[in-house]
Amino acid sequence: MATVLGMGNRVKRREDPRFITGRGQYTDDIQLPGMLYASILRSPYAHAKITHIDAEAARQLPGVVAVFTGRDLDGKLGLIPTAWLPPDSDIKTTAHPALAVDKVRYVGDGVALVVAESRYTARDAVDLIKVSYEPLPAVVNQEAAMADDAPLLHDDAPRNIAFHWKAGNATDEVFEQAEVVVRQRFHNQRLVPNPMEMRATVANYNPSTGEMTMWITSQNPHIHRFILSGVLGIPEHKLRIVSTDVGGGFGAKIPCYPDEALVGYAARALGRPVKWSEDRSEHFLATTHGRDQIEDVEIAGTRDGTITAIRVRAIANMGAYLSTAGPGVPTILFGLIVPGPYKIPYAGADVYGVFTNTTPTDAYRGAGRPEATYLLERMVDLFAAEIGMDPVAVREKNLVPADAFPYDNPMGLTYDSGNYQLALRRALDAADYPNLREEQRKLRAQGKYLGIGCTTYVEICGLGPSQVAGAVGFQGGLWESSTVRVHPTGKVTVYTGASPHGQGEETTFAQIVADKLHVPVEDVEVVHGDTARIAMGWGTYGSRTTPVGGSALAVAADRVIEKAKKIAAHMLEAAPEDIEFTEGQFRVKGMPSKTASFQDVTLQAYLAWNLPAGVEPALEGQAFYDPTNFTYSFGTHLCVVEVDGETGEVAIKRYIAVDDCGRVINPMIAEGQVHGGIVQGVGQALYEGAVYDEDGQLVTGSFMDYAMPKARFFPNFETSFTETPSPHNPLGVKGIGETGTIAATPTVVNAVMDALRPFGVRDIQMPLTPERVWRAMQQRGDAQ
Numbered sequence: 001m002a003t004v005l006g007m008g009n010r011v012k013r014r015e016d017p018r019f020i021t022g023r024g025q026y027t028d029d030i031q032l033p034g035m036l037y038a039s040i041l042r043s044p045y046a047h048a049k050i051t052h053i054d055a056e057a058a059r060q061l062p063g064v065v066a067v068f069t070g071r072d073l074d075g076k077l078g079l080i081p082t083a084w085l086p087p088d089s090d091i092k093t094t095a096h097p098a099l100a101v102d103k104v105r106y107v108g109d110g111v112a113l114v115v116a117e118s119r120y121t122a123r124d125a126v127d128l129i130k131v132s133y134e135p136l137p138a139v140v141n142q143e144a145a146m147a148d149d150a151p152l153l154h155d156d157a158p159r160n161i162a163f164h165w166k167a168g169n170a171t172d173e174v175f176e177q178a179e180v181v182v183r184q185r186f187h188n189q190r191l192v193p194n195p196m197e198m199r200a201t202v203a204n205y206n207p208s209t210g211e212m213t214m215w216i217t218s219q220n221p222h223i224h225r226f227i228l229s230g231v232l233g234i235p236e237h238k239l240r241i242v243s244t245d246v247g248g249g250f251g252a253k254i255p256c257y258p259d260e261a262l263v264g265y266a267a268r269a270l271g272r273p274v275k276w277s278e279d280r281s282e283h284f285l286a287t288t289h290g291r292d293q294i295e296d297v298e299i300a301g302t303r304d305g306t307i308t309a310i311r312v313r314a315i316a317n318m319g320a321y322l323s324t325a326g327p328g329v330p331t332i333l334f335g336l337i338v339p340g341p342y343k344i345p346y347a348g349a350d351v352y353g354v355f356t357n358t359t360p361t362d363a364y365r366g367a368g369r370p371e372a373t374y375l376l377e378r379m380v381d382l383f384a385a386e387i388g389m390d391p392v393a394v395r396e397k398n399l400v401p402a403d404a405f406p407y408d409n410p411m412g413l414t415y416d417s418g419n420y421q422l423a424l425r426r427a428l429d430a431a432d433y434p435n436l437r438e439e440q441r442k443l444r445a446q447g448k449y450l451g452i453g454c455t456t457y458v459e460i461c462g463l464g465p466s467q468v469a470g471a472v473g474f475q476g477g478l479w480e481s482s483t484v485r486v487h488p489t490g491k492v493t494v495y496t497g498a499s500p501h502g503q504g505e506e507t508t509f510a511q512i513v514a515d516k517l518h519v520p521v522e523d524v525e526v527v528h529g530d531t532a533r534i535a536m537g538w539g540t541y542g543s544r545t546t547p548v549g550g551s552a553l554a555v556a557a558d559r560v561i562e563k564a565k566k567i568a569a570h571m572l573e574a575a576p577e578d579i580e581f582t583e584g585q586f587r588v589k590g591m592p593s594k595t596a597s598f599q600d601v602t603l604q605a606y607l608a609w610n611l612p613a614g615v616e617p618a619l620e621g622q623a624f625y626d627p628t629n630f631t632y633s634f635g636t637h638l639c640v641v642e643v644d645g646e647t648g649e650v651a652i653k654r655y656i657a658v659d660d661c662g663r664v665i666n667p668m669i670a671e672g673q674v675h676g677g678i679v680q681g682v683g684q685a686l687y688e689g690a691v692y693d694e695d696g697q698l699v700t701g702s703f704m705d706y707a708m709p710k711a712r713f714f715p716n717f718e719t720s721f722t723e724t725p726s727p728h729n730p731l732g733v734k735g736i737g738e739t740g741t742i743a744a745t746p747t748v749v750n751a752v753m754d755a756l757r758p759f760g761v762r763d764i765q766m767p768l769t770p771e772r773v774w775r776a777m778q779q780r781g782d783a784q
Ligand code: MCN
Pocket: 195, 247, 248, 249, 250, 251, 364, 365, 366, 500, 501, 502, 503, 504, 505, 508, 509, 540, 541, 542, 543, 544, 545, 546, 547, 661, 662, 663, 664, 665, 666, 667, 669, 670, 673, 676, 733, 734, 735, 736, 737, 738
């Protein structure tokens, strides 16, 4: 019999052969008979009144089937809603039409939709539409947007304030009475999420049944169905969303976009299938961005290195409209985790979300938690420098001790479990920290600038539970659905409401179920990303898929075993409570010779010739699992850099990551997640940054101007795991999908600042480009 290869095994990702041999079926691969192609005319102005649209020439172009403007859609297509409304924040959910009607509010705002017989004709026709704009002053910086005389985006949001949210217990007195207070401003710069596959939608409406099928590049097809059924006015049971193969998302495929609604609308209005897919330039303008937060931070403590308080006043740039999950990012996902892994008695977050004439922002890998970790970890280093203590020693002194769990942080979160010191010690041992410091001293004497950076982090992930989600304004549940269907021959199909799009759950979820049922992993197929095949689901983000969706599967598999035990008991003429299931065999306790295999029992469940009274045929388990708490992954990352004193170039010499995601299901896949995450985190630290000019033009609108990290910039990562199970789910797992991104950014920046200590540099605005680093070295001070 083939080996099970359940949890803990380094099983190769089964999804990869189809992806790397071009056999994946992405949305843009869908071809339907009679399909039309859509293209969207987007505003070239950041802020302008639309005085007139002349689409006649476009309509006349041979091959053009229809042109729609905002006015054409008025009353026929719903507004695009926001789905996360942080409570007590006076949030302004300004109306967001799918196409601008009177006013455009960012470069990339949709103005008209062309549908044509070919993609090329649709593109050409877009260029023939003449729009008369009356340009208005634009504002792109969120702080500037709060000024009384700043251009106003929405009449019902004075000073462009979309919301104001506060949390925590830090008071002015705490800081006034502190022995040491360190203050610093950071701008966690705007980033553009860049999955390999850009967004696309195909819609196919059947007028005879009223059924609509939409293929969407979505991280959460059921949320898309939920929202789009309202926007399009199609009953939920007649709307099917398919998002099976999705080439990465990193948060940017959570939102429900106007573009998706437009394609659905056009398909129904024209009675023919319609496809739209963006190119990379359109992606830069029209897919949500991430981060962009200005933070004024204060940290307080004593000269012996005890941190007593931290607070932040943050201004988050929300862009021109509130995207689906946008408001949750700089509030709940950011503010509540500001005190991080440290036992800090007082903490506070005071956050403004502000409208500007820029592309809307939403989740980007880590979403809120990288921003919180960045400011905290940078402040710990600045505090350590202020009191003349080793930054690692400050961390060691303040980490929540292993015996303090469950631990209530001052923002109201309860951390489930952890051994933060162990992860730190492992990283320090791996680095041989004392020797590294010695090497640094020697090299400095030779005019070489080695820097050592460290981050100890804790991450809130595994989103649910639903009750808490509701309390913090998320307009949805955060439980997960699962079905484990055992077929008559003992092969298994499992259905999950989570929607992996690169993370590898087709493999790891099969491992979870194989482990439970003790069947070979290749006998388990994982189905996801299709609302017609899966009852309900809340998708993949917030490193929730394994803790919540994986646990749902574990519960469903347990239900299969429970039922199978009843059938086995009947077959073996024993009481169900006397049956145990080990190594794929049902056994009567104390009678080792009386056994029935999993396959025997399964077959009997279907043949149903001899079932016990009251037991229905077939073998299937279902679970709608809602966790009791979030999970809190943690770890220590440590990095060694060398800064070129002549050019300011930063080279990463070593990168050590010790992460704890509870029980590891597949170490190889978890390592892969850490690798990808680190690269994205370093991307923010050293290379990436979206820049708008004063008029609201995105000057980093392509890979020519927006620098992505490349493999050759990195050494081999030295990754390892500690395993502290979470007590809040049956698998003891925590998420790993975002840890690398959360930890890497401050780790690398701390390392560069450490290297630049001889120059008296306190901070450099990210990304730490060679030019900025060089300037800081020349000025012997900060460089913006
Ligand atoms: N895993 C494991 N053991 C654990 C935890 C996780 O083996 N204890 C495995 C999982 O089973 C899964 C992977 O690691 O195969 C990531 O799982 P998890 O931590 O549950 O995270 P999610 O699947 O919920 O993924 C979301 C997370 C987020 S929020 C972003 S953004 C992100 C990321 O994952 N986007 C990604 N990783 C990505 N990876 C790819 N390739 N593409 C993206 O868009």
